[in-house]
Amino acid sequence: MDFMELIRERRSTRAFLEKPVAQEVLESLLHLATEAPSAINLQPWELTVVSGEEKKRLSRLLVKRMKERNISCGPGAKKRLPEVFLERQRELLKTIEPRLPEHGTFQDFINEGSCNFYGAPTAIIISMDQAFSSARLTDIGVLVGYLVLAAHGLGLGSCPIGLITAFDTDIKEELSIPADKQVVIGVAVGYGDTAAPINGARSERASLQNVVKWRH
């Protein structure tokens, strides 16, 4: 597929087939994702690929903790966001809500779905050494961009899962990730269920005039 088309076409997948992703395909995905540029070529990312029984166990743990601690998906803002961003959040809700499975609210679907990696057979947990400052989170963001596009190019669906950072300590314990690392994000990876209405949701983007300023 043409790369420009790939960029335009990709959207997050929130319903997956149980079909596992073959080791070679995961390796191709990781080779492509780790081609991402990073400051001083530090490549500050560390990836833990969780599949099979381990992934099921991780999901069960995260769903349990989410319910115990009443954790909910949100924009992670320091104070009330300007209206323009709240409106974008409402727009996303309007896109997803009509396509939700029969039971439960949008918030329930997103919270439980995120902790379960939406049933994907593989979850990639991306962590970084705590010695790095928050400046290096940009590098991880670039990696995630490469990862989701590469996944799409390989015929896989994906969804970045920021919610899991609320369970940093639990995840590190469960996956034997050293305590001096920081869990930055997870990505659900698998074959998208094309019959699931939720996967037909297509979030829109603000027009350039709303996000770009030209100076001549």
Ligand SMILES: Cc1cc2nc3c(=O)[nH]c(=O)nc-3n(C[C@H](O)[C@H](O)[C@H](O)COP(=O)(O)O)c2cc1C
């Ligand atoms: C850093 C980051 C964190 C995200 N965290 C979550 C999450 O926890 N749960 C979820 O369902 N989607 C999550 N998403 C997916 C976004 O909701 C999605 O990318 C956005 O609505 C745009 O839709 P699209 O990916 O379909 O283009 C996250 C995306 C990014 C980039």
